[in-house]
Amino acid sequence: MIGIIRYLKGYVKIKVWGYSPERFMNLCSNRGIVLWGLAGYGGYYTMYLALSDFFAIRDIVRKTKTKVAVLERRGLPFFMQDARKRKMFFAGIALCLLFLLGMSRFVWAIEFTGNRMVTDYELYDFLVSKGVDYGTKKSALNLEELEAAIREEFSQVTWTSARLDGTKVTVQIKENDLPTQEEREESQEKYADGAELVAAKAGVVEEILTRSGVPMVKRGDEVEKGMVLVSGLVPVNNDDGTVREWDRTVADADILIRCSEPVHLTQPLAYQYKNYTGREKTYHFFSLGEKRYSFPFGACRYVKYDEVIEQKRFRLFGQIDLPVFSGTIRCREYLPVDALYDEESAALLLQKRLEKIIASLEEKGVQIIQKDVTIGKKENALVMQGELTVCEEAVILQPVSQEMEEATEENNP
Amino acid sequence: MDSLKLPKDTMLGASIVTVTGNSQVLVENYRGILEYTPDCIMLQGKTCRIAICGSGLCIAYYTNEDMKIEGVISEIRYL
Numbered sequence: 001m002i003g004i005i006r007y008l009k010g011y012v013k014i015k016v017w018g019y020s021p022e023r024f025m026n027l028c029s030n031r032g033i034v035l036w037g038l039a040g041y042g043g044y045y046t047m048y049l050a051l052s053d054f055f056a057i058r059d060i061v062r063k064t065k066t067k068v069a070v071l072e073r074r075g076l077p078f079f080m081q082d083a084r085k086r087k088m089f090f091a092g093i094a095l096c097l098l099f100l101l102g103m104s105r106f107v108w109a110i111e112f113t114g115n116r117m118v119t120d121y122e123l124y125d126f127l128v129s130k131g132v133d134y135g136t137k138k139s140a141l142n143l144e145e146l147e148a149a150i151r152e153e154f155s156q157v158t159w160t161s162a163r164l165d166g167t168k169v170t171v172q173i174k175e176n177d178l179p180t181q182e183e184r185e186e187s188q189e190k191y192a193d194g195a196e197l198v199a200a201k202a203g204v205v206e207e208i209l210t211r212s213g214v215p216m217v218k219r220g221d222e223v224e225k226g227m228v229l230v231s232g233l234v235p236v237n238n239d240d241g242t243v244r245e246w247d248r249t250v251a252d253a254d255i256l257i258r259c260s261e262p263v264h265l266t267q268p269l270a271y272q273y274k275n276y277t278g279r280e281k282t283y284h285f286f287s288l289g290e291k292r293y294s295f296p297f298g299a300c301r302y303v304k305y306d307e308v309i310e311q312k313r314f315r316l317f318g319q320i321d322l323p324v325f326s327g328t329i330r331c332r333e334y335l336p337v338d339a340l341y342d343e344e345s346a347a348l349l350l351q352k353r354l355e356k357i358i359a360s361l362e363e364k365g366v367q368i369i370q371k372d373v374t375i376g377k378k379e380n381a382l383v384m385q386g387e388l389t390v391c392e393e394a395v396i397l398q399p400v401s402q403e404m405e406e407a408t409e410e411n412n413p
Numbered sequence: 414m415d416s417l418k419l420p421k422d423t424m425l426g427a428s429i430v431t432v433t434g435n436s437q438v439l440v441e442n443y444r445g446i447l448e449y450t451p452d453c454i455m456l457q458g459k460t461c462r463i464a465i466c467g468s469g470l471c472i473a474y475y476t477n478e479d480m481k482i483e484g485v486i487s488e489i490r491y492l
Contacts (some may be wrong), residue, residue: 021449022448032476033475034476038475089426
């Protein structure tokens, strides 16, 4: 606190030497002149005193026959004096602050989180249509209205929260994983006359567990593609065993069909690879909006090259995202080289591709039971042929087909 | 004097020397500095002189009432 007051009033560091510096100090304290930071260096002393007191020590100096020299000037009065010489500098600081203040009244970043079905672009376009864009005035935002509008526009969005942090608008979204009301209504309408499950692939029924509807096949049956597996028409019998009427229902069942998945992969032996020459050129760039300026000027002169771009977005105070990017572009020259795989490595590549296919199938919930593949050579390529025996839920739900209707009509005159 | 319970420093004009460890001395009720070197500071009190000796002595602040001395203090003598 004392330090701040001293700074505001201004103070000087002086050097005192001569006949009797001690007396100088005593007289100072007698007159109520505060001295601090006194240090003795044998022949002379240094000390600090307030700027206003400095003008009062003239006669003390004369009386004590000492000499005084000012070593340092500190504090606001001296700073202001300096500032007068650097008007433009301080004007610049003031302008910069004003600019920041002005710019912080606008939205400079928009972020979306939690959206999976609705893309960022869709959301952004919607925000733009609602008048929220980069550079929109913060005071013009009505976040609650925006939240409601997003919920209204995107039916799969069940919850939204729009927040303003500094100059950044964060839109958080929760999407509904379940079918929406519309979709449910649609499916209800579509399947009002019942629905049946048909095979999507030919194969052998491995497992069937019916929840609703009448199963038409049993375990071990061979089925053709398009065959009805579970009918959506449930017979209601009379006492004598004849059918009185047919109830329409939406068939539902867990059905696993064992089927074969053909595999046909070709790996040409000839390939091209990039032989990097080791020559590189690095450009520094910064981009403002859409425009990119790079240094040194001029495009890369290599015939063939890869570009590796690393870029960073400028951020003010870790909060305000600016539409300014900077980074480096590295151009790596290469020469395309034609080469041939030997059979072993080509086979290995085929093997890897097959593994990838199997992994992606398994990700979809398909069980792989058996794989029968052979690798053969064909002209300039290696060919992998064969089939995978898989177990999958290859069924399609569709409205009750005409044939079934006719079949039931025969039974129900 | 004791029965009146008056502070002795005001009545006798005695100096008060408060020493904190061996690094800081606060002196109140003194008249002035007689000598000031980094090794010894001699003060004039109302009744006696006080010599504070040590090394690297420095007067942190200095007013009419009190002063604070900092440094490595090895002895305080009353002359």
